[in-house]
Amino acid sequence: MTAPTRAGPPASELDPGLIRLIRRRCDVTQRVFASWLDISERTLQRWERGKSSPRGLAAEWLLQAKRRQDEAAARRRTLAERGFENEPGRN
Secondary structure (H helix, E strand, O other): OOOOOOOOOOHHHHHHHHHHHHHHOOOOOOHHHHHOOOOOOHHHHHHHHHOOOOHHHHHHHHHHHHHHHHHHHHHHHHHHHHHOOOOOOOO
16 A cells, blocks of 8 residues: 655646745745755756756645745735835834
8 A cells, every 4th residue: 555645736837937936035045945845955956947846745835935925925015005115013
């Protein structure tokens, strides 16, 4: 009997440019980002170059990070439209 696996989102949702963008928005190096995902730096480099694609939990985490970054950007735009430079309570 084999252990169940999690398929995760389709690889097409995680193109190399998107993976790089997510990491850069986090403002971290490949080494740090890879450690967050519990993968090797080499694996992350392969993903960012399109040589392979994330699967399973790593792919799910990346898509969740992208959604949260998009939500934060939308909040910043809304605040800017209302005349606020920063979110309330932040410097």
